Amino acid sequence: MRLSELSERSGITTATIKYYLREGLLPPGRRLTATQADYGEDHLRRLRLVRALIQVGKVPVATAREVLAAVEDESLDHHMRLGAAVWALPQDPGPVEEDPETAAARRTADELLRRLDWRYGLQAGASSPAYAMLVNAIAALARLGYPHGVENVLPYARLAGELAVADLDLVEEFTTPIEQVEAAVALTVLYEPVLLSLRRLAEAEESHKRFGAGK
Amino acid sequence: MRLSELSERSGITTATIKYYLREGLLPPGRRLTATQADYGEDHLRRLRLVRALIQVGKVPVATAREVLAAVEDESLDHHMRLGAAVWALPQDPGPVEEDPETAAARRTADELLRRLDWRYGLQAGASSPAYAMLVNAIAALARLGYPHGVENVLPYARLAGELAVADLDLVEEFTTPIEQVEAAVALTVLYEPVLLSLRRLAEAEESHKRFGAGK
Numbered sequence: 001m002r003l004s005e006l007s008e009r010s011g012i013t014t015a016t017i018k019y020y021l022r023e024g025l026l027p028p029g030r031r032l033t034a035t036q037a038d039y040g041e042d043h044l045r046r047l048r049l050v051r052a053l054i055q056v057g058k059v060p061v062a063t064a065r066e067v068l069a070a071v072e073d074e075s076l077d078h079h080m081r082l083g084a085a086v087w088a089l090p091q092d093p094g095p096v097e098e099d100p101e102t103a104a105a106r107r108t109a110d111e112l113l114r115r116l117d118w119r120y121g122l123q124a125g126a127s128s129p130a131y132a133m134l135v136n137a138i139a140a141l142a143r144l145g146y147p148h149g150v151e152n153v154l155p156y157a158r159l160a161g162e163l164a165v166a167d168l169d170l171v172e173e174f175t176t177p178i179e180q181v182e183a184a185v186a187l188t189v190l191y192e193p194v195l196l197s198l199r200r201l202a203e204a205e206e207s208h209k210r211f212g213a214g215k
Numbered sequence: 216m217r218l219s220e221l222s223e224r225s226g227i228t229t230a231t232i233k234y235y236l237r238e239g240l241l242p243p244g245r246r247l248t249a250t251q252a253d254y255g256e257d258h259l260r261r262l263r264l265v266r267a268l269i270q271v272g273k274v275p276v277a278t279a280r281e282v283l284a285a286v287e288d289e290s291l292d293h294h295m296r297l298g299a300a301v302w303a304l305p306q307d308p309g310p311v312e313e314d315p316e317t318a319a320a321r322r323t324a325d326e327l328l329r330r331l332d333w334r335y336g337l338q339a340g341a342s343s344p345a346y347a348m349l350v351n352a353i354a355a356l357a358r359l360g361y362p363h364g365v366e367n368v369l370p371y372a373r374l375a376g377e378l379a380v381a382d383l384d385l386v387e388e389f390t391t392p393i394e395q396v397e398a399a400v401a402l403t404v405l406y407e408p409v410l411l412s413l414r415r416l417a418e419a420e421e422s423h424k425r426f427g428a429g430k
Contacts, residue, residue, distance in 0.1 A: 078426050128419075133411070146401055159410075164420065166374070169370075201346065202375040202378065207383060
């Protein structure tokens, strides 16, 4: 299809698509003439992912480029590519401090991963952005004197395990490996606000149940 | 205690504490002389909450003031105060669009709340920031062509219900009603990065399990 049709079908203006092309977020189309190129269904799918990352996930362009490079890295097998793409997603772990709370938080995180037998997380350890974010979040709880022990965090980790099952079930609704990798990245980002808003709605129900009138 | 001791025990500089006092985020101490005031344990506790909101939750000062006003609103009973304070927490629902996807997302959200029998959420409906955020998140999924039906979101909602049970269990570790309200606000904010990082770690485990070598 031509650029105009790609724009129409994706709902993205041609100016924005040209910007994504210049920034390397979208691979070039097949050149037809000096000024025209042909785009395929894979371009349409890629545009969808770029919008999920940039417009919904507020991911910076440079980071989106890294995520997409991992999505496209054919030197990795399917599972590694899926992991690498989600891995490259930005998570701001905040400034890493080297205080006693951070050291203790690292021990808590390791104990948690061991208890859950999350071997992949244990292997990746400190090099994983998600691990760094977890350590910082636990250290912040500790510094402020809120519950932060293994026993406090464990129920959240078990539920996160069930969330991941739901996530991968959605990913497996897509059939080809490349679509699955793209979906894993997009759904990780797009379901975060779903989850956080549902948690707040559920908190209101639960506090109504526990502390509401007549209780 | 004097300002210097409050600073030492909270780990917050006197300059920052004075700023919080000026901004109305911390109630004034009991005046002793023209230049000295006396602060109590409640000031120490409140400082902890202010730090959770501002430093960890990145909540703007004006919003933090609204949240704290709800925490202090003695005209509300315990459960309403708890709800109002969590309610006042910022959630950026993003620009609300009035397109077919948003209308459909609203129907999905309502059907979800009915299926779960979340009566409080149904009553509050469109006026709740968490509801608005959920509708926008579902509409974004729909616009990008990712799974967004009631059946897709329902597993996340059920898990959010279990998260809320874990949240309120932590809240009930605090004994007085005011401490419980403060904890509900702080833990809602502080456990978000815990949850999101654990979800990413769990996704890596789950994809390793499903697509890893030898599978």
